[in-house]
Amino acid sequence: MFRALVVEDQTLMRLALMNEVQASFEECVVLGAETLNIATVELQNNHFDIVVIDPGLPGFDPTSQGDRVAVVDRIIEASPSAIHIVVTGSDNRSEADGFRRIGAAAYLGKTGLAPGVFSDVLDDISTKGFSLRLSRAVMTKPDYRFSVLTPREQEAIDMMAHRAPGVKRKEIFSLMADRLAIDAGSAEKYYKQARAKLMRQGHPLPQGL
Amino acid sequence: MFRALVVEDQTLMRLALMNEVQASFEECVVLGAETLNIATVELQNNHFDIVVIDPGLPGFDPTSQGDRVAVVDRIIEASPSAIHIVVTGSDNRSEADGFRRIGAAAYLGKTGLAPGVFSDVLDDISTKGFSLRLSRAVMTKPDYRFSVLTPREQEAIDMMAHRAPGVKRKEIFSLMADRLAIDAGSAEKYYKQARAKLMRQGHPLPQGL
DNA sequence: CAAAATAGGGATGGTGCCATCCCTATTTTT
DNA sequence: AAAAATAGGGATGGCACCATCCCTATTTTG
Known part of the structure; x- marks a missing residue:
């Protein structure tokens, strides 16, 4: 049974990421943690195949590069055998390099991270070892959503x-x-x-x- | 027919917010815009009852208070009759006051903005005129998601x-x-x-x- | 013109989920 | 000991959506 953990404080984003993980695996269990504390407890008690991390967590300074690295580093050390995927809203290439150096398998910007992209990221990881997707706005037209449609x-x-x-x-x-x-x-x-x-x-x- | 517009660059968050809006109204159309440009075009051509705005958009400095206000102000001026709801990851009370002063009806932090909260926010607006929900982490246990369950x-x-x-x-x-x-x-x-x-x-x- | 693409429908069976009502042991409260 | 709560099932009808195959005009393209 495939097991994944999503560490992200924004509830809707956490649930969306959990959905993406679920959509990428036939049968799986996905846990969602709002804080590093909750994540740490779970990492101590359970094994995970994949851990998705947003380094901007409550209790840490999102503008401090040190804090961001500390969060990811702590999680990687607590689950050395897992695949670690960093997801962030404020992404940049140098941070991506930094996280790669400490063992992350992917670095994804939230803008452009759409339904289905997650599976591609997993493909990247298994073929190339690392997946990098920086944010960039690409839409030229709006999305439409009609409640009458299936x-x-x-x-x-x-x-x-x-x-x-x-x-x-x-x-x-x-x-x-x-x-x-x-x-x-x-x-x-x-x-x-x-x-x-x-x-x-x-x-x-x-x-x- | 109820019409809503969600302006948010993070795709998964935008789709989630669109879902929340849809869940709050029987029959409706919800548009999603990744950039202020797309939003502006739609605001010029269509009428909207509700506009949801994340002020941290591509092309603007997310740390500049001036840029953030400018985004919201432009949208409010382009749709004076709509209800405007500001959603942000980096929320604080003084910014909330600022947006309220220029006409926003709600200010929501992304942390703690869970499925179903949106309806409560709309209730707040219709009864009290304004809804304020600042971010705070409240979970003590993780969420579980099992693919075998309906x-x-x-x-x-x-x-x-x-x-x-x-x-x-x-x-x-x-x-x-x-x-x-x-x-x-x-x-x-x-x-x-x-x-x-x-x-x-x-x-x-x-x-x- | 001939062929392809498009618009606009009707009818069908399958399936998974929803929602309800029913039943019997066992455990916990009071 | 009596009452309430919990565990563990079976059977049922309804319904929305999925997926397929069928049909005929009209428009566009080569």
């Missing part, structure tokens, strides 16, 4: 809204089919159903229909 | 694990029944089913069974 329908609208100019809808359906492991016809169906729902309710559709 | 079962385990000493299980079942608007017997059933699943798989159960 998850599948929402996904279809998302992907179609981000369609690059010149790309055929058919290609998006194929892409969606690949990503969700379903039939391209089904993907097309979800998109059409979603569109019909939004039209019926008189929603202003996102660009690209 | 959402309902997970919820049951969560609540039982956080049971205060001396509190009867029956009371937790009632509480769960209230919160989820189901029968207390059903809540008990979910808990027992969840426990059985974990036992069968040989999991070390969280404290408090």
